[in-house]
Amino acid sequence: MSAVRLLVGTRKGAFVLTSDGKRDQWKIDGPHFAGWEIYHLKGSPVDPNRIYASQSSGWFGQLIQRSQDGGKTWEPVGNEFVYDGTPGTHQWYDGTQHPWEFKRVWHLEPSLTDPDIAYAGVEDAALFRTKDGGKSWQELPGLRGAKGNLWQPGAGGMCLHTILLDPSNSERIFVAISAAGAFRSDDAGQTWRPINQGLRSEQIPDPEAEVGHCVHRIAMHSSRPGVLFMQKHWDVMRSENAGDSWNEVSGNLPSDFGFPIDVHAHEPETIYVVPIKSDSEHFPPDGKLRVYRSRSGGNEWEALTNGLPQSDCYVNVLRDAMCIDSLDKCGVYFGTTGGQVYGSADAGDTWKPIVRDLPAVLSVEVQTLA
Numbered sequence: 001m002s003a004v005r006l007l008v009g010t011r012k013g014a015f016v017l018t019s020d021g022k023r024d025q026w027k028i029d030g031p032h033f034a035g036w037e038i039y040h041l042k043g044s045p046v047d048p049n050r051i052y053a054s055q056s057s058g059w060f061g062q063l064i065q066r067s068q069d070g071g072k073t074w075e076p077v078g079n080e081f082v083y084d085g086t087p088g089t090h091q092w093y094d095g096t097q098h099p100w101e102f103k104r105v106w107h108l109e110p111s112l113t114d115p116d117i118a119y120a121g122v123e124d125a126a127l128f129r130t131k132d133g134g135k136s137w138q139e140l141p142g143l144r145g146a147k148g149n150l151w152q153p154g155a156g157g158m159c160l161h162t163i164l165l166d167p168s169n170s171e172r173i174f175v176a177i178s179a180a181g182a183f184r185s186d187d188a189g190q191t192w193r194p195i196n197q198g199l200r201s202e203q204i205p206d207p208e209a210e211v212g213h214c215v216h217r218i219a220m221h222s223s224r225p226g227v228l229f230m231q232k233h234w235d236v237m238r239s240e241n242a243g244d245s246w247n248e249v250s251g252n253l254p255s256d257f258g259f260p261i262d263v264h265a266h267e268p269e270t271i272y273v274v275p276i277k278s279d280s281e282h283f284p285p286d287g288k289l290r291v292y293r294s295r296s297g298g299n300e301w302e303a304l305t306n307g308l309p310q311s312d313c314y315v316n317v318l319r320d321a322m323c324i325d326s327l328d329k330c331g332v333y334f335g336t337t338g339g340q341v342y343g344s345a346d347a348g349d350t351w352k353p354i355v356r357d358l359p360a361v362l363s364v365e366v367q368t369l370a
Contacts, residue, residue, distance in 0.1 A: 002020075002021040002327055002368060002369060002370060003018060003019065003020050003021060003368075003369040003370075004018065004019050004020075004021070004023055004325050004327070004331060004366060004367070004368060004369065005017070005018050005043070005048075005070065005071070005366070005367040005369055006018075006026075006323075006333060006341070006343075006354070006364060006365070006366055007041035007042070007043060007051060007053075007071065007363075007364070007365045007366070007367070008030075008041070008335060008341060008358065008361060008363070008364050009037075009038035009039055009040055009041050009053070009054070009320075009361070009362045009363040009364075010031070010037075010038060010335075010339070010358050010359035010360060010361050010362060011037055011359040011360040011362065012031065012034065012035055012036070012037075012359035013030060013031025013032060013033050013034040013035065013036060013038060013359065014030055014031060014032040014033055014038040014041055014053055014055075014071075015028060015029065015030035015031060015032070015355070015358060016028075016029040016030060016032070016070075016071040017029070017341070017354060017355065021327060022345070023325075023327075023331050023343060023345040024345070026354050026355065028355055029071070029072075032053075032071070032074060033053070033055050033065065033074075035057075036055045036056065036057050036063075037055070037056045037057065037362070038053060038054065038055055038056075038362065038363075039054040039056055039104060039105060039106055039107075039320075039362055039363065040053070040054045040105070040106065040107050040108050040320055040362070040363045040365075041053045041054075041071075041108070041363065041365055042107075042108045042109060042110055042118075042365050043110070043365065043367040044110040044111070044115040044118075045110065045111075045112050046111075046112070046113060046114065046115050047115035048070065048367055048369055048370075049067070049068055049069055049070045050066070050067070050068060050110070050115045050133075051066070051067040051070065051071050052064065052065070052066055052108045052110060052118055052134060053065040053066070053067070053074065053108070054104070054105035054106070054107075054108055054120075056104045056105070062102070062103070062104050062105055063076050064076065064077055064078050064105065064108075064120075064134050064137075065077070066133065066134050077133065077134035077135050078130060078134040078135050078136055078137050100124035100125075100126070100144075100158075101124055102122060102123075102124070102126075103122070103123045103124065103157065104122065104123050104159075105120045105121070105122050106121050106122065106123055106159045106160060106161045106320075107120070107121040107160065107161050107162060107163055107320065108120055108121075109121075109163035109164075109165060111165070112165050112167055113170070115133070116130070116131060116132055116133040117129065117130065117131050118130050118133075118134060119163050119165075119173075120137060121159070121160030121161055121162070121163050121175060122159070122160060123157045123158060123159040123160070124153075124157075124158045124159075125143075125144075125148075125151060125158045125159060125160040125177040125180060126139055126140075126141075126143065126144060126160060127139065127140045127143050127160055127163070127173075127175060127189065128140070129189065140185075140189040140190070142185070142189065142190050142191045142192055143175070143183060143185070143189070143192045145191070145192065146183050146192040146193055146194055146211070147180075147194060147210065147211045148180075150180075150211050150212060151177065151179075151180035151211060151212070152179055152180070152212060153178070153179065154178035154179035154214050154233075155178075155279075156178060157178070158177070158178065158179070158180070159177065159178055160175055160176070160177050161176060161177070161178060161216075161217070161319055161320070162174075162175060162176035162215075162217050162218050162319070163175050164218060164219075164220055164225075164228075166220075166225040167222045167225060168225050169186075169225070170188065171185075171186055171187055171188045172184065172185065172186055172225070172242070173185045173188070173189055174195075174218060174220075174228070174242075174243065176215040176216075176217060176218050176230075177215070178214055178215065178216065179212065179213065179214035179215075179233070180211050180212065180213070180215075181194055181195075181196040181199065181210075181211050181212065181213040181215055182194070182195050182196055182213075182215050182218055182228075182230065182243055183195060184242065184243050194210045194211050195239075195242070195243030195244060196209075196210060196211065196213050196215075196246070197210075197244065197245045197246065198237070198239075198245045198246035198247060199213045199215075199232065199235075199237065199246055200235070201213045201214065201232075201233065201234075203233070213232065213233075214232065214233035215230060215231075215232055215233075216230075216231045216232060216233060216258070216259045216260075216261075216319050217230070217231045217259060217260055217261050217319045217320075218230045218231075218261070219261045219262050219263050219271070220263065221263045221264075221268035223268055224268045225242070226240070226241060226242045227239065227240055227268065227297075228242065228243055229249075229261050229263065229271050229297075229298070230246065230261065231258050231259060231260065231261035231273055231319075233257065233279060234256055234257050234279070235248050235250055235256050236248065236249050236250045236251075236253065236256050236258075236261065236273060236298060237249065238297060238298050249294070249297065249298020249299045250298075250299075251294070251298060251299035251300055251301055252299075252300065252301055253273070253275050253292055253301050254275055254285045254286075254290075255275040255276060255277055255278065255285050256275065257275065257276055257277070257278055257279055258273050258274050258275045258276050258317075259274070259276075259316070259317060259318050259319040259321075260272075260273065260274055260317055260318070260319055260320070260321060260322035260334065261273050261322075262322050262323065262324050262332075263324070264324065264330060264347060265324050265325065265326045265327075265328075265330035266326075266328065266330060267295070268297075269294075269295060269296055269297040270293060270294065270295050270347075271293070271294050271297065271298065272291055272292070272293050272322065272324075272332060272348065273291075273292050273301075274290075274291055274292070274317040274322065274334065275290070275292060276316055276317075282316040282337075283313070283314035283315065283316060284313055284314070284315070287311055287312050287313050287314060288305070288308075288309070288310045288311065288313060289305075289308045289309050289310070289313040289315065289336075290303045290304065290305050290308065290310075291303075291304040291308070291332070291334070291348055291351075292304065293347075293348050304344075304348040304349065304351070306349065306350045306351060307342075307344075307350050307351030307352050308342065308351050315336035315337050315338035315340070316336065316337045317334050317335070317336055317337075318335075318337065318361070318362055318363070320362065320363035320364070320365075321334055321335040321336070321361050321362065321363055321364050322334040322364060323364050323365050323366040324366065325366045325368045326368045327368060329345065329346045329347045330347050331343060331344060331345050331347075331366070332344045332347060332348045333354070333364050333366060334364060335358070335361025335362075335363075335364045336360075336361055337360040337361065338360070339356065339357050339358040339359055339360060339361060340353050340355070340356050340357075340358070340361075341353070341354045341355045341358065341361060341364060342354065
């Protein structure tokens with residue numbers, strides 16, 4: 001029988017949650033790195049024992065941890081990101097005049113084909129890659145050539161928080177940056193271009209600007225990598241042409257502000273979002289925690305509430321805190337800033353808390369294990 005492993009990053013450590021294919025009873029292991037902010041954990045799609053973790057502290061800086069045994073034990077690797085050949089943190093990325101400083105790793109994305117290759121999205125916004133299992137990292141500086149002099153930080157900083165690898169084209173990479181927008185490379189990260197046509201952002205002087213849009217997250221289904229979905233600062237968006245243009249699909253949502261967006265494992269037109277009230281009130285509308293599902297790729301949405309608190313709930317769900325497993329029926333999981341992790345073993349129809357009272361959840365990722 002298949003099993004499921006959830007990798008949960010929190011403000012005060014990492015937790016590894018495991019269950020069998022029924023996803024009814026869960027074993028909780030942790031905290032690992034207690035007291036540290038764990039911004040993101042992500043397992044390799046080709047080696048279920050290989051997991052990377054971003055460990056951060058205001059006192060001690062940024063570390064990358066790697067597990068070779070499914071999260072049971074960890075070892076620090078590659079903790080000196082390299083910019084211009086000089087090791088060390090807190091340096092300008094390539095010696096240019098732009099005063100960008102390495103602060104933390106927001107997102108880790110292992111290769112779809114090689115467990116020793118992984119990407120890291122960092123703050124200030126840049127993309128790094130390792131080819132030796134995290135021992136050394138090199139920036140892909142071409143990204144900052146995509147009008148990087150015009151990028152501005154969002155409320156959480158100028159962070160590269162989303163990395164998507166095209167399973168049908170090894171040369172294609174998508175990233176999203178707060179608050180610069182979405183970008184695409186078609187040559188394995190050497191050169192990049194903004195892909196923000198159709199986005200509207202009233203907060204910037206030119207609402208149709210090529211860069212400067214606050215994208216919160218983008219998602220795709222592996223069977224249709226040219227179709228992208230986006231949760232923006234405001235608006236839920238869809239692209240049919242790999243980001244060349246976007247159309248709004250917010251439809252009947254109670255609010256089109258939110259952070260996560262994800263796609264059903266087996267239904268490319270079924271997507272999930274978690275609306276919150278506004279950019280100043282980061283909690284669910286009416287104090288009701290509701291996941292919204294569209295089975296039509298947007299515009300028509302239904303509230304999924306069975307098992308979720310429907311009164312006096314004022315938590316948030318952050319951009320990396322939702323994930324979907326590949327079982328049938330697929331499981332949907334999310335964590336909250338209140339420390340709860342909820343799971344649904346029936347694609348969102350019903351929910352139950354897997355664990356309560358963790359530190360504030362920053363990220364939730366899932367591995368489906370044979």
